[in-house]
Amino acid sequence: MCQCYVDQAADSRDLSRKTWGELLQTLDDNLGSSHRVVTAVRFDGVDQPSFRMPELAAVGLSTFSRVEVETDATVDVLAETAETARTGIAVVARSVREVAEEFRGVEVGTANARLAEVGGVIRQLTLLTTALAQAAGINLADLPCRSMSGAELVDAVSLRLEQLVVAQEARDWYAVADCLEYELAPALDSWRLIFDSIEGGV
DSSP states (O other): OOEEEETTEEEOOOOTTOBHHHHHHHHHHHHHTTTEEEEEEEETTEEOTTTTSHHHHTOBGGGOSEEEEEEEEHHHHHHHHHHHHHHHHHHHHHHHHHHHHHHTSSOHHHHHHHHHHHHHHHHHHHHHHHHHHHHHTOOGGGOEETTEEHHHHHHHHHHHHHHHHHHHHTTOHHHHHHHIIIIIHHHHHHHHHHHHHHHHHO
């Protein structure tokens, strides 16, 4: 039977019928009252840096003999994660503007490859933003970010990505470039307001 340890202390709950997703949700719910959050996970001694990824949620805990969980104070985690996210957003926004210039040149194949990479990073940022809001106990739809809510800022980026797909399918590379530089990059720049608001509300 799988045994769970939280901050090196044995947890007595029955894990025989649980998935990792169910256990993580239970831990998040229980830790909320003490203002702590899960920060690291190991399955049978193997680090799981993507422990919040959806594809891991359905994994049955009976697969493992030992699950180790580490936690930290929510306010410390939020500050560190928010700063990391801000840096990531700045890097992605800069990359978006660089890719826009490539679409206006002759290296369209290279530009498309880089754009696919940018899309993957944006998906990771979306997951990070959602996890950060959950850790802070905040609903993005209710989070004020100047004239918009946090959810609306995330949706604005998603809308620009959809516009990009349409322009790509039409092979209109100048439209792709303009959407990247004048639509997506500014939307990404505004995303940092989410982290400012989350930190301000904790």
